[in-house]
Amino acid sequence: MNPTILSFLLTLIAGLSTLIGSIVIFLNKKNKDKIIISSLAFASSVMFTISLTDLLPESYNMLNDIFKLVPLILIILISVNVGIILSFYIKKYIPENNNDNLYKVGLISMLAIIMHNIPEGMATFMASNTNISLGISLTIAIALHNIPEGISIAVPIYYSTNSKLKAILYTFISGLSEVLGAVITYLFLKPLINNFLMGILFSLIAGIMLYISLTELLPTSLNYKNKKITFISFIIGIIFVLFSHFVF
Numbered sequence: 001m002n003p004t005i006l007s008f009l010l011t012l013i014a015g016l017s018t019l020i021g022s023i024v025i026f027l028n029k030k031n032k033d034k035i036i037i038s039s040l041a042f043a044s045s046v047m048f049t050i051s052l053t054d055l056l057p058e059s060y061n062m063l064n065d066i067f068k069l070v071p072l073i074l075i076i077l078i079s080v081n082v083g084i085i086l087s088f089y090i091k092k093y094i095p096e097n098n099n100d101n102l103y104k105v106g107l108i109s110m111l112a113i114i115m116h117n118i119p120e121g122m123a124t125f126m127a128s129n130t131n132i133s134l135g136i137s138l139t140i141a142i143a144l145h146n147i148p149e150g151i152s153i154a155v156p157i158y159y160s161t162n163s164k165l166k167a168i169l170y171t172f173i174s175g176l177s178e179v180l181g182a183v184i185t186y187l188f189l190k191p192l193i194n195n196f197l198m199g200i201l202f203s204l205i206a207g208i209m210l211y212i213s214l215t216e217l218l219p220t221s222l223n224y225k226n227k228k229i230t231f232i233s234f235i236i237g238i239i240f241v242l243f244s245h246f247v248f
Helices: 003-026 029-064 069-092 104-131 132-161 166-188 196-221 225-245
Strands: none
Touching: 003 029, 003 104, 003 132, 003 166, 029 069, 029 104, 029 132, 029 196, 029 225, 069 104, 069 196, 104 132, 104 166, 104 196, 132 166, 132 196, 132 225, 196 225
16 A cells, blocks of 8 residues: 555544544433533543653754753743643633533543644654654554544533533544644655744643643532542553553
């Protein structure tokens, strides 16, 4: 198979794995609160852990050859804070729904994950084009991470609108953005992408995901006043990410 076509296919698989997370909405609604609590805490934990163990270290590695330690750390901190500020302003302009603010949580998660998936799609496409074995490993690792990201969109959207179609559609759009990253890279950015731009981008996205995790997903889970389930789900999320690192 043509390497470019195969790279697009792997990126598509990685992106659409987000849809697997929407399976949660088909569980028995009698356990609605437990599903919401555990799903949001788990997704929050995954976003939090990915930011600390994937995005920020990757940003550091990409910028390490360009800057000395002090300016490098300052650049990362500034980029993270820009991501946090950007998330704050995105949140201000998202419409609310009268169902425990879940609708806003779902929309914010979708936008954050789209912004995360675009550069992730760029990385998957370029890695696959360079080394197909690396591309396959990266695809599997990203697919595992994308499943809980799909949960963070599908669960709040479904339980705030009672529409499975909307939940799946929003999750699908976020997953498809991974392919958008590959298309943008193939058409325009392949010669222009460098470690500096990707390093800044990964730090900015880490800020966005930390904000969503700690100010939206986790607090919403805690609002349901079952801290035991929240805590256990959060810990499981950390273990899930660390285990995926160990395996892949």
